[in-house]
Amino acid sequence: MIRLQNISKSFTTEESVIHAVKGVNLEINKGEVFGIIGFSGAGKSTLVRCINLLERPTEGSVTIDGMEITTLSEKELRTVRKKIGMIFQHFNLMKSRTVYQNVAYPLKGRGLTKTQIQNKVKSLLKLVNLSDKETAYPSQLSGGQKQRVAIARALANEPKVLLCDEATSALDPQTTLSILKLLKELNEKLGLTIVIITHEMSVIKEVCNRVAVMDKGSVIEQGDVFSVFSSPKEAVTQEFIDTTSTLSxxxxxxxxxxxxxxxxxxxxxxxxxxxxxxxxxxxxxxxxxxxxxxxxxxxxxxxxxxxxxxxxxxxxxxxxxxxxxxxxxxxxxxxxxxxxxxxxxxx
Ligand SMILES: Nc1ncnc2c1ncn2[C@@H]1O[C@H](COP(=O)(O)OP(=O)(O)OP(=O)(O)O)[C@@H](O)[C@H]1O
Ligand SMILES: [Mg+2]
Structure with missing residues (x-):
C-alpha cells in the first residue's frame, strides 16, 4: 500500500542543514497496522509527512497503492491525498464549528446533496461512537472525544490509509486504549491500512503488526512486533523495551x-x-x-x-x-x- 524508497529529507535553516530523514526504505502492506517508534527528534513526523507529501522529500520516491506520487501535479496530488487520512496529537479541530460541521467539512465541494452529507456524517459519528455529540463544540469535549471527531473527519473521504502522528500522546492511558481499540476496529472493519507514530512502546504492543524503530533520521530496525521485541538488535530498541518491562x-x-x-x-x-x-x-x-x-x-x-x-x-x-x-x-x-x-x- 505504501512504499518508501530511499527517502531523505533535509531542512536548510540559516545556521545549518538538518538531515531529518536519511535514506529510509519502508514497505507497508494493505490492511496492516504499522508502527514507527523513536525518541523525540528521530524524524518520525517528517517521515510520515513524506507519505502524503505534506513534506516533499529531498530524495527518494513514494508509492501509494501502486502509484508513484512525487511526480504528480498538485491537482492529481489532491485526489491522492483524499485517500490518505491523518490525525494528530492535538486533534486540530476547528474550534468555532460543531462536531457535525467538523466532520462534514471534508465532504464539501464534492457535489453531494445535503442529505447525502447528513447521512455520511451521521454514519461516521456512529462509527466512532459519538452520535450524541453532533451539536457540541470541541471545547465541550474530552480529549478522547476530540480524537474520535478527528478520526471521523479523517475517514470522511473513505481513505485507504490513516496516518496517526502521536494520536494518543495527549491522552491518559485508559483513553489511549479506547482510541487504539477503535483504530484496530476500523482496521478490521474497513480494511484500513494504519500507520502509527509514537514514542510509547505500549502503543506499538497494543495494536501494531509490524514496527520500525527510528533513530537520528534512519530506520535502524524493523520487523514483526514479536520478533523485534523478543530479540532486539539495537540498543535504542532495547531502551524502548525497558520502558515497559520490569526485568532489568x-x-x-x-x-x-x-x-x-x-x-x-x-x-x-x-x-x-x-x-x-x-x-x-x-x-x-x-x-x-x-x-x-x-x-x-x-x-x-x-x-x-x-x-x-x-x-x-x-x-x-x-x-x-x-x-x-x-x-x-x-x-x-x-x-x-x-x-x-x-x-x-x-x-
Ligand atoms: N520545518 C522544519 N525546519 C527545520 N527543521 C525541522 C523542520 N521540521 C523538523 N525539523 C527537524 O528535523 C528533526 C526531526 O524532526 P521530527 O519532527 O520529524 O521528529 P519526531 O521524531 O517527530 O520528534 P517528536 O517525537 O518530538 O515529535 C528535528 O531535528 C527537527 O528539529
Ligand atoms: Mg513528531
Missing part, C-alpha cells in the same frame, strides 16, 4: 544491595526470556517438579503479543547445583534465553 530492574536491586536479592549458599538468580512464539508450556512448574528445584519469582513480565507470550521472569532458584544446571539446560533447549546472575549478595 534486577540489576538495580543488586546494585542497591536489596534484601530481595540476598542469596543463601546454593541459590541463584535466573532471568528467563521467551524468544519464541511457541512457548506455551508450563515451563516453570515443569522444571520445578522435574528437577526438584524451587523457584521464587521476583518479577514477572509476561504479556501476550500477537497471540504468544512475550517477556520473561526473574526468579530465585534453590536446589542442588546439578539439578539447577539441568533445569537451565532444559530451558535453553526450549529456546528460552537464560541469564544466571550469580553476583547477588551472599549472607
Amino acid at each position: 530492574k534486577i540489576y538495580d536491586l543488586i546494585k542497591a544491595n536489596s534484601v530481595i536479592v540476598k542469596l543463601k549458599p546454593g541459590e541463584k538468580i535466573i532471568k528467563l526470556k521467551y524468544l519464541e512464539k511457541s512457548t506455551s508450556e508450563p515451563l516453570v512448574s515443569f522444571i520445578s517438579r522435574q528437577f526438584n528445584i524451587d523457584l521464587n519469582i521476583i518479577f514477572g513480565n509476561i504479556e501476550i503479543i500477537q497471540e504468544a507470550p512475550l517477556g520473561g521472569l526473574v526468579a530465585l532458584v534453590s536446589g542442588k547445583e546439578d539439578d539447577i544446571k539441568a533445569a537451565i539446560q532444559y530451558l535453553l533447549n526450549k529456546n528460552v534465553e537464560v541469564e544466571v546472575i550469580n553476583d547477588g549478595i551472599y549472607q
Whole structure:
C-alpha cells in the first residue's frame, strides 16, 4: 500500500542543514497496522509527512497503492491525498464549528446533496461512537472525544490509509486504549491500512503488526512486533523495551544491595526470556517438579503479543547445583534465553 524508497529529507535553516530523514526504505502492506517508534527528534513526523507529501522529500520516491506520487501535479496530488487520512496529537479541530460541521467539512465541494452529507456524517459519528455529540463544540469535549471527531473527519473521504502522528500522546492511558481499540476496529472493519507514530512502546504492543524503530533520521530496525521485541538488535530498541518491562530492574536491586536479592549458599538468580512464539508450556512448574528445584519469582513480565507470550521472569532458584544446571539446560533447549546472575549478595 505504501512504499518508501530511499527517502531523505533535509531542512536548510540559516545556521545549518538538518538531515531529518536519511535514506529510509519502508514497505507497508494493505490492511496492516504499522508502527514507527523513536525518541523525540528521530524524524518520525517528517517521515510520515513524506507519505502524503505534506513534506516533499529531498530524495527518494513514494508509492501509494501502486502509484508513484512525487511526480504528480498538485491537482492529481489532491485526489491522492483524499485517500490518505491523518490525525494528530492535538486533534486540530476547528474550534468555532460543531462536531457535525467538523466532520462534514471534508465532504464539501464534492457535489453531494445535503442529505447525502447528513447521512455520511451521521454514519461516521456512529462509527466512532459519538452520535450524541453532533451539536457540541470541541471545547465541550474530552480529549478522547476530540480524537474520535478527528478520526471521523479523517475517514470522511473513505481513505485507504490513516496516518496517526502521536494520536494518543495527549491522552491518559485508559483513553489511549479506547482510541487504539477503535483504530484496530476500523482496521478490521474497513480494511484500513494504519500507520502509527509514537514514542510509547505500549502503543506499538497494543495494536501494531509490524514496527520500525527510528533513530537520528534512519530506520535502524524493523520487523514483526514479536520478533523485534523478543530479540532486539539495537540498543535504542532495547531502551524502548525497558520502558515497559520490569526485568532489568534486577540489576538495580543488586546494585542497591536489596534484601530481595540476598542469596543463601546454593541459590541463584535466573532471568528467563521467551524468544519464541511457541512457548506455551508450563515451563516453570515443569522444571520445578522435574528437577526438584524451587523457584521464587521476583518479577514477572509476561504479556501476550500477537497471540504468544512475550517477556520473561526473574526468579530465585534453590536446589542442588546439578539439578539447577539441568533445569537451565532444559530451558535453553526450549529456546528460552537464560541469564544466571550469580553476583547477588551472599549472607
Ligand atoms: N520545518 C522544519 N525546519 C527545520 N527543521 C525541522 C523542520 N521540521 C523538523 N525539523 C527537524 O528535523 C528533526 C526531526 O524532526 P521530527 O519532527 O520529524 O521528529 P519526531 O521524531 O517527530 O520528534 P517528536 O517525537 O518530538 O515529535 C528535528 O531535528 C527537527 O528539529
Ligand atoms: Mg513528531
